[in-house]
Amino acid sequence: xxxxxxxxxxxxxxxxxxxxxxxxxxxxxxxxxxxxxxxxxxxxxxxxxxxxxxxxxxxxxxxxxxxxxxxxxxxxxxxxxxxxxxxxxxxxxxxxxxxxxxxxxxxxxxxxxxxxxxxxxxxxxxxxxxxxxxxxxxxxxxxxxxxxxxxxxxxxxxxxxxxxxxxxxxxxxxxxxxxxxxxxxxxxxxxxxxxxxxxxxxxxxxxxxxxxxxxxxxxxxxxxxxxxxxxxxxxxxxxxxxxxxxxxxxxxxxxxxxxxxxxxxxxxxxxxxxxxxxxxxxxxxxxxxxxxxxxxxxxxxxxxxxxxxxxxxxxxxxxxxxxxx
Amino acid sequence: xxxxxxxxxxxxxxxxxxxxxxxxxxxxxxxxxxxxxxxxxxxxxxxxxxxxxxxxxxxxxxxxxxxxxxxxxxxxxxxxxxxxxxxxxxxxxxxxxxxxxxxxxxxxxxxxxxxxxxxxxxxxxxxxxxxxxxxxxxxxxxxxxxxxxxxxxxxxxxxxxxxxxxxxxxxxxxxxxxxxxxxxxxxxxxxxxxxxxxxxxxxxxxxxxxxxxxxxxxxxxxxxxxxxxxxxxxxxxxxxxxxxxxxxxxxxxxxxxxxxxxxxxxxxxxxxxxxxxxxxxxxxxxxxxxxxxxxxxxxxxxxxxxxxxxxxxxxxxxxxxxxxxxxxxxxxxxxxxxxxxxxxxxxxxxxxxxxxxxxxxxxxxxxxxxxxxxxxxxxxxxxxxxxxxxxxxxxxxxxxxxxxxxxxxxxxxxxxxxxxxxxxxxxxxxxxxxxxxxxxxxxxxxxxxxxxxxxxxxxxxxxxxxxxxxxxxxxxxxxxxxxxxxxxxxxxxxxxxxxxxxxxxxxxxxxxxxxxxxxxxxxxxxxxxxxxxxxxxxxxxxxxxxxxxxxxxxx
Numbered sequence: 012x013x014x015x016x017x018x019x020x021x022x023x024x025x026x027x028x029x030x031x032x033x034x035x036x037x038x039x040x041x042x043x044x045x046x047x048x049x050x051x052x053x054x055x056x057x058x059x060x061x062x063x064x065x066x067x068x069x070x071x072x073x074x075x076x077x078x079x080x081x082x083x084x085x086x087x088x089x090x091x092x093x094x095x096x097x098x099x100x101x102x103x104x105x106x107x108x109x110x111x112x113x114x115x116x117x118x119x120x121x122x123x124x125x126x127x128x129x130x131x132x133x134x135x136x137x138x139x140x141x142x143x144x145x146x147x148x149x150x151x152x153x154x155x156x157x158x159x160x161x162x163x164x165x166x167x168x169x170x171x172x173x174x175x176x177x178x179x180x181x182x183x184x185x186x187x188x189x190x191x192x193x194x195x196x197x198x199x200x201x202x203x204x205x206x207x208x209x210x211x212x213x214x215x216x217x218x219x220x221x222x223x224x225x226x227x228x229x230x231x232x233x234x235x236x237x238x239x240x241x242x243x244x245x246x247x248x249x250x251x252x253x254x255x256x257x258x259x260x261x262x263x264x265x266x267x268x269x270x271x272x273x274x275x276x277x278x279x280x281x282x283x284x285x286x287x288x289x290x291x292x293x294x295x296x297x298x299x300x301x302x303x304x305x306x307x308x309x310x311x312x313x314x315x316x317x318x319x320x321x322x323x324x325x326x327x328x329x330x331x332x333x334x335x336x
Numbered sequence: 337x338x339x340x341x342x343x344x345x346x347x348x349x350x351x352x353x354x355x356x357x358x359x360x361x362x363x364x365x366x367x368x369x370x371x372x373x374x375x376x377x378x379x380x381x382x383x384x385x386x387x388x389x390x391x392x393x394x395x396x397x398x399x400x401x402x403x404x405x406x407x408x409x410x411x412x413x414x415x416x417x418x419x420x421x422x423x424x425x426x427x428x429x430x431x432x433x434x435x436x437x438x439x440x441x442x443x444x445x446x447x448x449x450x451x452x453x454x455x456x457x458x459x460x461x462x463x464x465x466x467x468x469x470x471x472x473x474x475x476x477x478x479x480x481x482x483x484x485x486x487x488x489x490x491x492x493x494x495x496x497x498x499x500x501x502x503x504x505x506x507x508x509x510x511x512x513x514x515x516x517x518x519x520x521x522x523x524x525x526x527x528x529x530x531x532x533x534x535x536x537x538x539x540x541x542x543x544x545x546x547x548x549x550x551x552x553x554x555x556x557x558x559x560x561x562x563x564x565x566x567x568x569x570x571x572x573x574x575x576x577x578x579x580x581x582x583x584x585x586x587x588x589x590x591x592x593x594x595x596x597x598x599x600x601x602x603x604x605x606x607x608x609x610x611x612x613x614x615x616x617x618x619x620x621x622x623x624x625x626x627x628x629x630x631x632x633x634x635x636x637x638x639x640x641x642x643x644x645x646x647x648x649x650x651x652x653x654x655x656x657x658x659x660x661x662x663x664x665x666x667x668x669x670x671x672x673x674x675x676x677x678x679x680x681x682x683x684x685x686x687x688x689x690x691x692x693x694x695x696x697x698x699x700x701x702x703x704x705x706x707x708x709x710x711x712x713x714x715x716x717x718x719x720x721x722x723x724x725x726x727x728x729x730x731x732x733x734x735x736x737x738x739x740x741x742x743x744x745x746x747x748x749x750x751x752x753x754x755x756x757x758x759x760x761x762x763x764x765x766x767x768x769x770x771x772x773x774x775x776x777x778x779x780x781x782x783x784x785x786x787x788x789x790x791x792x793x794x795x796x797x798x799x800x801x802x803x804x805x806x807x808x809x810x811x812x813x814x815x816x817x818x819x820x821x822x823x824x825x826x827x828x829x830x831x832x833x834x835x836x837x838x839x840x841x842x843x844x845x846x847x848x849x850x851x852x853x854x855x856x857x858x859x860x861x862x863x864x865x866x867x868x869x870x871x872x873x874x875x876x877x878x879x880x881x882x883x884x885x886x887x888x889x890x891x
Binding site: 061064065066067068087089090091093095096097099101103104105106107116117120121161164165167168174 | 498500502503505506507508509510511512513514516517520521524525620621
């Protein structure tokens, strides 16, 4: 018999004062799997995480953790009795506790003595290479350091499912990289499942086993990163996962989606360069073609000026359904 | 002329002007108080050692401590209960628990006698009365009821500014149950606010007058303030005058001894740049039956402490004679007719006029200090203004009497000066708080968008500040309207305020007329308060619809 999923959400509905925030969301996360929740702000990502963590009561639907129902019907298991660890967007570190005591908090709640809890906490801080911060309070930590303490606190809970609520939203690019590397390494050795909410497509695609696209409280698509990138259900889903152009198919088969790397300059089709952006490792060209405007990505610095007439070749495309415009 | 020259010059002038005004209103009179005790060669040890004074001082300190100890748990509990968005009828309770603030101290104390004392409402209806109401226990209980909303306000603001719901959610997600999260996180974060509320209640109780005067004095229970009142109302006796001055000085010294260390210790912990979110939030859903029980508890508490006493007061005011049952057959407006004399009308006019002038001047003065304290020179003035908050009214009145009594004794101007000195901090604090919450980038954006400094304030800042300005005006107006501690010491022939008339009527033992006057005083305060409250609510910035409470960040 296959093991119970780490998380199973069925037909979840949440409304705030009558305004729906989640509309019939169903999804499953396998043990050890990382699911990214990708959507713009206000799409319901945090609401979904809050419902899973037990911070709010959904108006309908159920949540099961490791096969046990924690939300459903009249049954609401409080957050402290759910097997989850949460990392918050705004870090949510307690201003009156040092990093060490913050990380020792979950062990204390499990009934460990102060010394035992602190020694466990110190081990986690060492694993995250932030043992030097043990005695500092949140006000004395940078954003990146605070979020690593937040991660350490979630690790100390030793849950089967981690919930990450846009943990890198307030971090600078380079700090974000350090945090994500740490997360990746912990994920390998903990073996726990995770739901990772983000509005950053690169983060979602790079981190997750599967990606769930969320918009206005509805699930648009769930699939592997490659699937949601290459085979989006509609244009909105496509744009959530990265830049995309829509042109008429060269064979006349209706509109098709073209990612920047799916076409290259040089070839039989004609175009005029309308704009060029140097992006470091590559350059993006906005090309005006008889089939529509097209974004093309080429390695290296720009080779064609604005106004140049160039040839191009379509390498790959994805047909858009009738619903997508 | 280089840009900025004129405003800076003007600002320095304004800072000096505020400093001089504050010195004249508070610093000089209080120093004069000390000088009189010194130069008149008051036998301080003798005065403080005399049995009556010693008892009054001991009563005052024990009372203040007992009130603080009881008001803190009530106020903190109320703040915690009202924070839950799922409390049935939360919006109503949020206003209802503040109602004791709207009831003038005198009216609250007097209404309790009409409800629970001998020949009061419960005595007439159930044959039950509380003999201890007139005396220390009654003074204590009514002061607790009076102080609890203040604790609630301070703690609720502290909770909203410091205890973000995510901090509690983090505790719950780390394995803490609701009680553990409350103890280890929520209350821990609210601790500075709770301590500040405690200090505030203690110091304000030291200086409180009306309730001890109504409930304590008739039973021979003296406090420092009632003793000063008695000393001064006898008049003429230099020894009693010196005793009053010495006690007034003692009061301010004790208050300062409590407030100075508390301010140094708590001040930095109470400052927050995060705007307080009055919407209230819950870290996790709670049990409905618990919420219902909490709402019932609130209802019962308010019914017994406020609704029943006020209803009893109303009944006394319409019941024709003492001793007849308060049934509709015995109702009439005789008492109102007997008290609404031209003399009362004049007193009412004086009260309203004084309150309007006080509130209007103070919004200007408070606003000026709030703006000036953003520069270094203005900070000392602002700190001094804040300290006047805990300056007991009795002390201030005696100090002003000594400093300016020679020219202004018995005039409305002296009462006005006392109001300005006493309430300046109220206006300043609420305007300064609103200025702090104004995002500086909004003004910068206006300047960058081409607006001059005045246009920027007028077009960008005035609208968000309007509720605070109006709120400051309202607080000063209402407090001045029913103020009795200072006016009862400073009034003279032809300058009685309505509150003084009510107090004198009570001292004459005229129950029905006093009840009628109390009802008038209460309505005078409550009606404009509720109207302006509503207006301020309409002016307050609206939040995004559909994302209340805990949901604001969960989107």
